[in-house]
Amino acid sequence: MSNRLLIILPLAAALALPAAAQTPSSNSSQPASSATASDNATGKAPLAPPSREGFWGRINPFARKNYVKRQTEPIRDRVNELDELTSANSKAIKDTDQRAQAGIKLASDKASEADQHAIDAGNKATAAQQSAQQVTTRVQSVETVVSNIDQYKASNQTEIRFRPGQTVLSKNAKDAIDQMATAVKGQHGYIFEVQGFSSGQGQAAIATSQKMAESVVRYLVLTHDIPVYRIYLVGMGNAPVPSDDAKPKQVSGGRVEISLLKNDLEQLASTSTGDQAQQPK
Numbered sequence: 001m002s003n004r005l006l007i008i009l010p011l012a013a014a015l016a017l018p019a020a021a022q023t024p025s026s027n028s029s030q031p032a033s034s035a036t037a038s039d040n041a042t043g044k045a046p047l048a049p050p051s052r053e054g055f056w057g058r059i060n061p062f063a064r065k066n067y068v069k070r071q072t073e074p075i076r077d078r079v080n081e082l083d084e085l086t087s088a089n090s091k092a093i094k095d096t097d098q099r100a101q102a103g104i105k106l107a108s109d110k111a112s113e114a115d116q117h118a119i120d121a122g123n124k125a126t127a128a129q130q131s132a133q134q135v136t137t138r139v140q141s142v143e144t145v146v147s148n149i150d151q152y153k154a155s156n157q158t159e160i161r162f163r164p165g166q167t168v169l170s171k172n173a174k175d176a177i178d179q180m181a182t183a184v185k186g187q188h189g190y191i192f193e194v195q196g197f198s199s200g201q202g203q204a205a206i207a208t209s210q211k212m213a214e215s216v217v218r219y220l221v222l223t224h225d226i227p228v229y230r231i232y233l234v235g236m237g238n239a240p241v242p243s244d245d246a247k248p249k250q251v252s253g254g255r256v257e258i259s260l261l262k263n264d265l266e267q268l269a270s271t272s273t274g275d276q277a278q279q280p281k
Contacts, residue, residue, distance in 0.1 A: 152191060152261035156180055160216065162254035164199065167211040169219055177216065180260055181224035192220060192231045193259040200238055210235030212256050 158180060160173040169177070184190050196213030198205045213233050220226040 152263050154259055155190070155262045156183065156260040158258050160256045160258065162212050162256070164253055165208075166254070167208070167215050169215055173216075174219065177219055177258065178224070180258060181220055181226060184226075184260065185224070187262075189263045190230065191261050192217075192226065193257075193261055194231060194233045195257045195259075196233075196235045196254070197239065197257070198235075198237060198254045202237075206235050206237035208235075208254060209237050209256075212254050216256050216258060 158176045160169070160176060180192075194213045194216050196209030196211075196216075198208035198212065200208065210233075213235055217228075217231050217233050220231060221228060
């Protein structure tokens with residue numbers, strides 16, 4: 001009996017030593033049990049150590065395929081979860097980047113549109129200022145013309161000679177009248193002043209001077225379509241005229257003085273035409 005005990009006790013001690021070495025202590029297993037789900041990327045608790053199985057415990061030199069599969073399956077599942085989490089994070093980052101780029105592009109487009117609106121507004125303001133300046137200039141021109149509407153200034157003057165007792169226009173006289181009438185064709189703000197002078201005395205001289213002046217007026221109206229209201233006629237008879245020595249003298253023979261007088265209406269019409277041409281179409 002004593003011999004049998006001596007054989008069993010050493011064998012039991014030999015078998016107990018590997019098991020004691022492989023059993024986790026209470027101190028080393030405490031951090032794993034106290035870990036929370038928030039300490040991991042997956043949000044799950046850490047994997048628990050495999051439980052002791054069979055005679056050899058967790059280290060089984062004779063482990064089979066099913067045993068290895070059972071031990072590694074939780075690790076494989078956790079790796080797959082980490083892969084899925086990484087893919088989801090990458091997708092979220094990509095979506096965030098795309099939204100950020102879209103927001104930046106939208107802001108840039110809005111800024112460019114605002115700049116274009118600002119440029120258009122500036123151009124319109126400049127055009128409005130120019131129009132206002134043109135209107136002011138136009139009003140000032142009109143005021144000047146209105147204030148001087150009855151102020152006619154001599155623009156051109158010619159003299160036509162007649163032989164004694166003659167009232168018919170000669171070729172030279174017609175040429176001189178043509179030159180003056182052609183210059184005012186299509187214009188405004190002008191009048192012709194026609195004054196006839198004749199030698200002689202009294203009413204006879206006045207009548208003769210009137211007939212010579214009327215021949216000039218008739219030619220202007222019939223040949224050049226000058227309105228009658230633009231012609232001022234007067235027969236002066238044998239009225240004295242100023243001379244170089246400041247002493248009036250009477251002339252012999254007959255003559256007609258034609259004076260072209262203008263006011264500022266023609267200038268106003270030219271300004272109006274210029275303003276219309278400058279306006280954008």
